[in-house]
Amino acid sequence: MRSFAAMANNYSNSAVRNIGVGLVGFGTVGTGVWETIEKNGSLMTERSQGKFALNVVKAAVRDISKKRIENAPSDLFTSDWNEVVNCQEVEIVVELIGGTTTAFDIVVAALKLGKPVVTGNKALLAERGKELFALSREYKTPIHFEAAVAGGIPVIKAVQDSYIGNEIESMFGIINGTSNYILERMTTGGLAYPEALQEAQELGYAEADPTLDVNGWDAAHKAILLASLAYGFSIDPKEVYVRGIERVRSIDIEFAKGLGYVVKLLSVVKRHENGNIELRTQPSFISKSHILSSVNGVFNAVAIRGDASGDALFYGRGAGKEPTASSVVADLAEACYALEKSGAHRGFLPYSDEGQVMNIDETETPYYVRFDVTDRPGVIAEIANVLANDGIGIAGTHSPNDPENPDKDFVDMVFRLHTCPFGKLKATLKKTMKLDCVNSEPVVFRIENLTA
Amino acid sequence: MRSFAAMANNYSNSAVRNIGVGLVGFGTVGTGVWETIEKNGSLMTERSQGKFALNVVKAAVRDISKKRIENAPSDLFTSDWNEVVNCQEVEIVVELIGGTTTAFDIVVAALKLGKPVVTGNKALLAERGKELFALSREYKTPIHFEAAVAGGIPVIKAVQDSYIGNEIESMFGIINGTSNYILERMTTGGLAYPEALQEAQELGYAEADPTLDVNGWDAAHKAILLASLAYGFSIDPKEVYVRGIERVRSIDIEFAKGLGYVVKLLSVVKRHENGNIELRTQPSFISKSHILSSVNGVFNAVAIRGDASGDALFYGRGAGKEPTASSVVADLAEACYALEKSGAHRGFLPYSDEGQVMNIDETETPYYVRFDVTDRPGVIAEIANVLANDGIGIAGTHSPNDPENPDKDFVDMVFRLHTCPFGKLKATLKKTMKLDCVNSEPVVFRIENLTA
Numbered sequence: 001m002r003s004f005a006a007m008a009n010n011y012s013n014s015a016v017r018n019i020g021v022g023l024v025g026f027g028t029v030g031t032g033v034w035e036t037i038e039k040n041g042s043l044m045t046e047r048s049q050g051k052f053a054l055n056v057v058k059a060a061v062r063d064i065s066k067k068r069i070e071n072a073p074s075d076l077f078t079s080d081w082n083e084v085v086n087c088q089e090v091e092i093v094v095e096l097i098g099g100t101t102t103a104f105d106i107v108v109a110a111l112k113l114g115k116p117v118v119t120g121n122k123a124l125l126a127e128r129g130k131e132l133f134a135l136s137r138e139y140k141t142p143i144h145f146e147a148a149v150a151g152g153i154p155v156i157k158a159v160q161d162s163y164i165g166n167e168i169e170s171m172f173g174i175i176n177g178t179s180n181y182i183l184e185r186m187t188t189g190g191l192a193y194p195e196a197l198q199e200a201q202e203l204g205y206a207e208a209d210p211t212l213d214v215n216g217w218d219a220a221h222k223a224i225l226l227a228s229l230a231y232g233f234s235i236d237p238k239e240v241y242v243r244g245i246e247r248v249r250s251i252d253i254e255f256a257k258g259l260g261y262v263v264k265l266l267s268v269v270k271r272h273e274n275g276n277i278e279l280r281t282q283p284s285f286i287s288k289s290h291i292l293s294s295v296n297g298v299f300n301a302v303a304i305r306g307d308a309s310g311d312a313l314f315y316g317r318g319a320g321k322e323p324t325a326s327s328v329v330a331d332l333a334e335a336c337y338a339l340e341k342s343g344a345h346r347g348f349l350p351y352s353d354e355g356q357v358m359n360i361d362e363t364e365t366p367y368y369v370r371f372d373v374t375d376r377p378g379v380i381a382e383i384a385n386v387l388a389n390d391g392i393g394i395a396g397t398h399s400p401n402d403p404e405n406p407d408k409d410f411v412d413m414v415f416r417l418h419t420c421p422f423g424k425l426k427a428t429l430k431k432t433m434k435l436d437c438v439n440s441e442p443v444v445f446r447i448e449n450l451t452a
Numbered sequence: 453m454r455s456f457a458a459m460a461n462n463y464s465n466s467a468v469r470n471i472g473v474g475l476v477g478f479g480t481v482g483t484g485v486w487e488t489i490e491k492n493g494s495l496m497t498e499r500s501q502g503k504f505a506l507n508v509v510k511a512a513v514r515d516i517s518k519k520r521i522e523n524a525p526s527d528l529f530t531s532d533w534n535e536v537v538n539c540q541e542v543e544i545v546v547e548l549i550g551g552t553t554t555a556f557d558i559v560v561a562a563l564k565l566g567k568p569v570v571t572g573n574k575a576l577l578a579e580r581g582k583e584l585f586a587l588s589r590e591y592k593t594p595i596h597f598e599a600a601v602a603g604g605i606p607v608i609k610a611v612q613d614s615y616i617g618n619e620i621e622s623m624f625g626i627i628n629g630t631s632n633y634i635l636e637r638m639t640t641g642g643l644a645y646p647e648a649l650q651e652a653q654e655l656g657y658a659e660a661d662p663t664l665d666v667n668g669w670d671a672a673h674k675a676i677l678l679a680s681l682a683y684g685f686s687i688d689p690k691e692v693y694v695r696g697i698e699r700v701r702s703i704d705i706e707f708a709k710g711l712g713y714v715v716k717l718l719s720v721v722k723r724h725e726n727g728n729i730e731l732r733t734q735p736s737f738i739s740k741s742h743i744l745s746s747v748n749g750v751f752n753a754v755a756i757r758g759d760a761s762g763d764a765l766f767y768g769r770g771a772g773k774e775p776t777a778s779s780v781v782a783d784l785a786e787a788c789y790a791l792e793k794s795g796a797h798r799g800f801l802p803y804s805d806e807g808q809v810m811n812i813d814e815t816e817t818p819y820y821v822r823f824d825v826t827d828r829p830g831v832i833a834e835i836a837n838v839l840a841n842d843g844i845g846i847a848g849t850h851s852p853n854d855p856e857n858p859d860k861d862f863v864d865m866v867f868r869l870h871t872c873p874f875g876k877l878k879a880t881l882k883k884t885m886k887l888d889c890v891n892s893e894p895v896v897f898r899i900e901n902l903t904a
Contacts, residue, residue: 036617036760037617040619043617047684048616152760152764153764154609157609161609162609162782164496164499164500164782165489165492165495165496165778165784166492166778167495291746291767294743307491307492307774308488308491308774308778308781309775310604310772310774310775311768311769312605312769313765313766314766314767316764316765317761317763317764320762322759322762323762325760326615326758326760327614329616329617329760330614330615330617332617333613333616334613
């Protein structure tokens with residue numbers, strides 16, 4: 001089989017170890033990986049001082065007739081992923097098809113053959129990481145997944161390697177570019193949610209089916225991975241609280257602005273004194289004075305606080321062909337170094353069965369709650385009474401004009417509430433829904449204190 | 453010898469490899485390293501799944517009688533660094549004494565014994581890295597230096613590992629916390645330079661002798677390390693352009709503010725089409741709309757642009773006991789993993805003798821130039837004529853009031869100039885100094901375009 005990429009001219013063939021790479025999936029990111037190796041493969045070999053050269057030798061695709069790249073050797077593509085994983089020349093398997101079923105089978109097959117896996121599949125690792133990491137240990141074969149969280153930002157490596165000597169106190173992440181783009185356009189462009197979503201789709205920032213992005217689960221999967229690394233135990237997604245941005249309205253954003261906040265889809269990972277882990281993803285008010293509020297458009301950022309390192313922020317492109325390929329290729333290099341030493345993954349993985357995700361009902365912040373109410377006198381008093389009876393303090397109320405629906409009979413009524421446990425708030429809000437004047441489930445935003 | 457730190461209770465002694473660490477220097481950072489291992493050593497062992505436990509077994513100090521920590525074993529301290537390096541139990545040597553002479557000897561001695569070195573000494577590596585990295589290769593023994601650049605921010609690892617598949621197009625760094633603190637206090641507190649410096653000294657953000665911080669060389673050393681990694685060749689500090697913040701005045705900061713800029717001590721590393729490397733450190737105007745402008749106080753940040761990764765920013769604490777210790781301890785873990793595999797450092801190092809730092813005279817930006825002139829009619833015309841004769845375009849002139857010296861006879865005259873090569877500007881400014889009305893060397897600020 002011929003080698004098509006990454007011939008390092010400065011090194012003799014005998015010195016350079018050619019490493020065969022197999023790609024399963026050759027869509028946007030796969031093409032990016034191919035192109036990055038074509039472009040910078042010899043640079044990588046130079047930087048490794050001739051230790052390795054990457055060669056993509058086999059790639060599985062759904063439709064083998066589709067032309068994806070120039071100069072592809074005729075035997076590069078196959079429609080059967082087994083051919084990639086089992087190919088003699090393939091030493092590292094890159095899983096890029098997404099999903100949690102076939103992708104799972106592919107990773108299992110590669111690990112059992114002792115072939116290191118590189119993947120950017122956050123859903124797979126968040127949903128079935130426990131089984132896969134156990135196999136990784138059993139077969140002493142690493143899984144690399146820098147591309148799974150925050151695209152081109154090396155935050156997985158930071159947690160695995162750079163923070164190994166830190167108790168990680170908290171991580172705040174803006175880790176879904178689609179949601180962040182939509183919220184920014186609602187904030188600065190004055191668009192309503194459906195318009196902003198449509199614009200994001202037209203620009204390719206949101207997929208035709210944007211569900212996993214806008215319902216918060218893409219971000220939640222990433223937060224689960226970060227938390228399970230930071231605290232060493234596998235986390236069941238069912239234990240995690242997730243809300244997306246579908247119910248965010250322009251009036252929420254305007255109201256936040258007036259208070260000095262911006263609305264972001266925020267993932268919160270926080271260790272409490274008792275060792276419990278607060279883990280949640282939801283639209284949140286964050287202060288304009290915090291650096292995270294400057295993270296706009298499709299950019300991602302993760303703020304990490306370690307007990308030794310103090311506060312740090314990792315910021316960059318969270319998705320896209322080249323940034324994601326950049327992380328995949330860095331993982332390939334790491335896998336090559338490990339192959340050379342026949343060693344396992346160096347960065348740490350979840351290592352423990354202990355650890356407890358905090359019940360979301362116990363987590364506490366101040367809140368912004370928007371009620372959809374019938375427009376008649378006494379509404380504020382009725383809602384305020386319910387809150388007061390349950391001992392929930394009101395910081396302020398406001399009935400914003402709704403530019404989207406100026407003439408409707410039911411209106412929005414906003415309450416800012418003092419800090420209380422979320423469970424208590426939920427129970428009280430349920431009571432408010434029994435009021436005649438409250439027309440639907442209130443929308444809750446967290447007001448986050450990022451400095452605590 | 454007893455082990456005092458990092459006994460991992462979850463692992464049997466036979467499984468955990470105890471790694472003896474020797475510290476040369478036990479000042480602020482050394483104490484931080486000791487404390488971090490005491491506090492989080494068993495966490496590290498857990499995360500490594502029992503692969504290693506760190507034990508500080510020997511430490512060289514100047515004054516052996518000074519009490520530094522509780523519970524130090526009586527045989528921990530010595531006044532002779534040779535005892536640390538040669539100690540049988542010491543497998544990794546941490547150099548924390550600073551300077552470029554004795555520190556050099558220590559690192560050489562350790563490498564020759566095959567003992568990996570961890571150091572945060574940017575001056576040593578920038579000035580004598582070429583010799584040390586060559587020895588590192590010869591003895592197949594790694595030098596780790598995350599702590600040398602930007603304290604607790606893992607930017608060295610990012611460049612060595614995460615960007616291995618990227619041609620790095622540019623790096624913009626705010627990497628001297630002392631200067632950044634002083635400039636911020638001048639900007640938001642309205643302090644004059646000497647007051648801000650004094651405040652920084654009182655708060656411990658500036659040393660009694662702040663020379664290396666305020667003259668730009670601390671930042672320049674870090675930029676040299678980043679550039680030599682990114683582009684693979686060792687860089688002679690003599691080829692590097694460096695100006696500090698000593699001549700920054702409140703009027704410059706006010707003027708920048710009016711134009712939508714903030715003044716930062718900025719290190720610029722930029723690759724040009726021809727492969728030449730622009731490398732310079734100086735006070736610069738950067739746009740308030742760029743995220744780097746939000747980097748305040750003693751925080752550091754490095755913005756990295758890779759051809760695949762796109763733009764990223766790494767932000768965090770650039771100095772201090774715990775953040776620096778966090779990086780030293782991460783390097784210790786990396787050294788442990790490498791020892792286990794008897795492998796060399798995995799991240800890449802400068803690998804080539806080729807590469808060219810661009811002559812500073814060829815670098816181009818717009819400029820802000822402040823002239824100290826005698827207050828009489830015709831001054832603007834005289835200076836403008838000199839500039840015009842040399843073909844340097846003027847974007848605007850301004851004579852700000854000087855709140856520090858309202859009544860003096862000579863005044864400040866500011867010119868904003870269009871983009872031209874720095875060499876041309878220097879030559880022209882020399883001519884202006886021959887004018888009667890120009891009293892001293894003009895002060896030049898770069899107006900940086902961080903998005904180009």
